[in-house]
Amino acid sequence: MTGRVAGIAVLAALLMAGCGGGDDNQTPVTPSDEPETAAEYTDRGWERFEVANFNGALSDFNAAIFLDNTYGEAHKGQGWTRLSQATSRNSMRGAVDSFVNGIINGENGADVLSGRAAANLGAGGTSLEAAIVDARAALVVDAEFVFTHRPSFNAVDLHLIDAFAKAGQADYSAALSTADLVLDSGIEEGNPDTWVVDETTYDSFIGAVLAHLYKLSEQFSG
Numbered sequence: 001m002t003g004r005v006a007g008i009a010v011l012a013a014l015l016m017a018g019c020g021g022g023d024d025n026q027t028p029v030t031p032s033d034e035p036e037t038a039a040e041y042t043d044r045g046w047e048r049f050e051v052a053n054f055n056g057a058l059s060d061f062n063a064a065i066f067l068d069n070t071y072g073e074a075h076k077g078q079g080w081t082r083l084s085q086a087t088s089r090n091s092m093r094g095a096v097d098s099f100v101n102g103i104i105n106g107e108n109g110a111d112v113l114s115g116r117a118a119a120n121l122g123a124g125g126t127s128l129e130a131a132i133v134d135a136r137a138a139l140v141v142d143a144e145f146v147f148t149h150r151p152s153f154n155a156v157d158l159h160l161i162d163a164f165a166k167a168g169q170a171d172y173s174a175a176l177s178t179a180d181l182v183l184d185s186g187i188e189e190g191n192p193d194t195w196v197v198d199e200t201t202y203d204s205f206i207g208a209v210l211a212h213l214y215k216l217s218e219q220f221s222g
Helices: 003-018 038-050 054-067 072-085 089-104 110-123 125-141 155-168 172-179 205-220
Strands: none
Touching: 038 054, 038 072, 054 072, 072 089, 072 110, 089 110, 089 125, 110 125, 110 155, 125 155, 155 172, 155 205, 172 205
16 A cells, blocks of 8 residues: 555544444433434434434434435435445445435535545545545635534544545645644655654655644544
8 A cells, every 4th residue: 555545544544533433332312202204313313423323323314314305414414424434435435425415405514515525535536636625615614614413523624634635636735735724744845854743754755744644633633
């Protein structure tokens, strides 16, 4: 695995770890009455999502969509839950599809755009450009974005998605410029004396940039 691909894989894994990872043994949220409407199933889905009961959350979002396929909030919830459970590029693409359906059905806030950005990053390849576009669009909608249902995922993660996607496209200068919005690295492309991260000197600009990105993902990704 090349350094570039490894770096992208690391961030995708860290982002998903920050998203909770899923736990089949979580105690389900059990309200006194079973939901009857798409809105009620969606509300319970978010409650389950917030305690990392992703299987239960997905079941509720799916039930909401079954009742009303035009209920955008349920598609968005399905997307975030699929993203939180994703372990492959194909499962990331499944999350992208859910977010697309949410947007088609009226969702246009930073939460749906940021989720799709993260899923596109995980999908990799030709989806990297879409990850950049979505991350920037989410920041335009809300420059101080914090995801309501997981406050640890916020505007900093959008900058990281943007930076890692650019690195995935081998545009390391642009990746560094974006990453430096989170934390200034001091790295200069034409100055080998600055290719230092945490007191380790790297023998290439690319190596230093990837090390800086890895450091930021460990420190800040939500």
